[in-house]
Amino acid sequence: xxxxxxxxxxxxxxxxxxxxxxxxxxxxxxxxxxxxxxxxxxxxxxxxxxxxxxxxxxxxxxxxxxxxxxxxxxxxxxxxxxxxxxxxxxxxxxxxxxxxxxxxxxxxxxxxxxxxxxxxxxxxxxxxxxxxxxxxxxxxxxxxxxxxxxxxxxxxxxxxxxxxxxxxxxxxxxxxxxxxxxxxxxxxxxxxxxxxxxxxxxxxxxxxxxxxxxxxxxxxxxxxxxxxxxxxxxxxxxxxxxxxxxxxxxxxxxxxxxxxxxxxxxxxxxxxxxxxxxxxxxxxxxxx
Amino acid sequence: xxxxxxxxxxxxxxxxxxxxxxxxxxxxxxxxxxxxxxxxxxxxxxxxxxxxxxxxxxxxxxxxxxxxxxxxxxxxxxxxxxxxxxxxxxxxxxxxxxxxxxxxxxxxxxxxxxxxxxxxxxxxxxxxxxxxxxxxxxxxxxxxxxxxxxxxxxxxxxxx
Numbered sequence: 001x002x003x004x005x006x007x008x009x010x011x012x013x014x015x016x017x018x019x020x021x022x023x024x025x026x027x028x029x030x031x032x033x034x035x036x037x038x039x040x041x042x043x044x045x046x047x048x049x050x051x052x053x054x055x056x057x058x059x060x061x062x063x064x065x066x067x068x069x070x071x072x073x074x075x076x077x078x079x080x081x082x083x084x085x086x087x088x089x090x091x092x093x094x095x096x097x098x099x100x101x102x103x104x105x106x107x108x109x110x111x112x113x114x115x116x117x118x119x120x121x122x123x124x125x126x127x128x129x130x131x132x133x134x135x136x137x138x139x140x141x142x143x144x145x146x147x148x149x150x151x152x153x154x155x156x157x158x159x160x161x162x163x164x165x166x167x168x169x170x171x172x173x174x175x176x177x178x179x180x181x182x183x184x185x186x187x188x189x190x191x192x193x194x195x196x197x198x199x200x201x202x203x204x205x206x207x208x209x210x211x212x213x214x215x216x217x218x219x220x221x222x223x224x225x226x227x228x229x230x231x232x233x234x235x236x237x238x239x240x241x242x243x244x245x246x247x248x249x250x251x252x253x254x255x256x257x258x259x260x261x262x263x264x265x266x267x268x269x270x271x272x273x274x275x276x277x278x279x280x281x282x283x284x285x286x287x288x
Numbered sequence: 289x290x291x292x293x294x295x296x297x298x299x300x301x302x303x304x305x306x307x308x309x310x311x312x313x314x315x316x317x318x319x320x321x322x323x324x325x326x327x328x329x330x331x332x333x334x335x336x337x338x339x340x341x342x343x344x345x346x347x348x349x350x351x352x353x354x355x356x357x358x359x360x361x362x363x364x365x366x367x368x369x370x371x372x373x374x375x376x377x378x379x380x381x382x383x384x385x386x387x388x389x390x391x392x393x394x395x396x397x398x399x400x401x402x403x404x405x406x407x408x409x410x411x412x413x414x415x416x417x418x419x420x421x422x423x424x425x426x427x428x429x430x431x432x433x434x435x436x437x438x439x440x441x442x443x444x445x446x447x448x
Contacts, residue, residue: 002332007291008310008356037352038333041313050310054357078346102423104401105334107346108353189422 003040010052014138014167017056022140022163024049029165031074031113034105059112059167062086069171073112077124078103080111089173090131092180092198096123099184099193112166118156118221120255121192123184125152126216128169129224130198136168143167152221174210178202179284181276184216185268193217194260195268197249199276201237203284208232213245213276215269218254225249225273237281242274249273295359299324300368308355315339315350317358318365326366326396330425337424340397341365347404366396369403379403379441388437390428397424402438410446414439 009027011017021027027049030036039045053059053074060074064085071080080086081094100106100114100123114124115135127133128148135146140163153159160166184196196216202209211232213225228245235241247270254265291310296303299322306321313332318324318341330338332351339350342364369377379399382388389395398421405420406412412420417438418431426434 002313002316003311005290005309005311008293008354010356033352033354033357034334034349037313037354040311041332041351052354052357101334102337103405103420104337104340104347104349104423105352107348189419 002043004043004046006040006047006050008050008052010055012055012057014056014059014165017051017053017165018138018140018163020049020051021165024051027051029053029116031116032076032109033113034101034109035113035117035119053165060110064089067173069173071111071169071171073115073166073168074110075112077101077106077109077111077114081106090171092130092182092200093127093171095180096127096182096196096198099123099182099186099189099196111169115151115169116158116160116166118152118158119192120155120220121194121196121217123182123193123196123216126196126198126214126222127182128171129214129216129222130200130212131171131174132212133172134170135166136170137161137164138167139164145170149224155220174200175202177285178210179280179282181279181283183272183275183279185272195265195272197269197272197276199273199280201232201277201280201284203237203281206236208235208237208241213249213273215249215252215273218252218265218269220255223252225252228273232277237277237284239278242277242281245277246270246274293356293359295356297355297358297360298362300364306355310354310356312355313351314341314343314353314355314358314363317355318350318363321355324365324367328393328396330393330397335423335425336394336397337401337421338394338397340400340424342400342404345404345407347401364400364403366399369399377403378444379406379437382437382441382444383434386433386437386440388430388433390426390430394424394426394428398426398434402441406438406442406445410442412439412442 028047030052060072063070133148179201181199184193200212211229215223228248250270256262328338330336
């Protein structure tokens, strides 16, 4: 037994979970457990109460609304990778998830857990930044929608009240012919990325009509490279345009830590933005 | 007072009921509660893969799951891979044949991970096998024999 003693709760509905959160001061929400359980085992967190969402009805699974994916917060990463709508409509999601831990951890880890844990280098927040995903949180007064841009508050802290629960993530579709690229660099496979880049492109008649680029691992929250996105729209999807985007990426404010310097992160960001854009252009129909 | 729950878990086809402290990991419950010491606890934070078991058929880290969360579910540990008469699982045969184990500490996690992997991907490439065990650390660094064994077992299992 490694975690310090806690009281375990297993609510059956989101309302019950929210009520438990409101009732108990020092409570932690347990989703897939692939980040919280290590922290409990090592006693980095010592909560009085653990509220397990694994028995909560109605907050897992994927719905295709025709214009967006609605993903229950407790949907496992492995189930996302296998979901037909996810694979067909948002193929960058399964591709990026290949980089999330290992298949054994993806069998338990959830999309909502990753978005709430909000590790700066995590892939799912990086994807939601690129997609402008919308997160739905349930609280005592009902539900509210939070655009992903407003979701991260600070290092590993989402804008979620102490009595609020993330229940749903909405991912709006890009055009059927959109191209996508996801690349990251880590010392070992499955390790945390030093830099991760997600790129989405729509190309019409040989011209880029829409672009989104997000960079994970550079800052406490995923960065959108809006300056490069604006410059790309109207340009031809060629090496020159992507090298210009890379140069903009080189100028981002990147954090440094004991292992990776800010300058190295900037260099990685430049290289990986270019690679992700090249990959996205190759996959976009209408690039020719 | 300790927070406890009554659970009922099927392990390797056999039903068990127990009263567990809610903070007990599934791995510790298997070892200390049921005496199934084939599951090895290594890093206990999800990195080394030694404690991997199958829950409802899917490979998971038993150090990152609470025993109480396995209530009503089916768990397969390394002890459940061989037949009741002692006939080894094709993967176990192949590990023996290809020297896929040295000290043996990582072996239970390798076997349970690969059993789930080969079921979903019966004809893997060498690269796919290496990817599948990328979350299982062998500190003897005996990966070559493990990969050879997995590829050989895949062939055997397809033939049978």
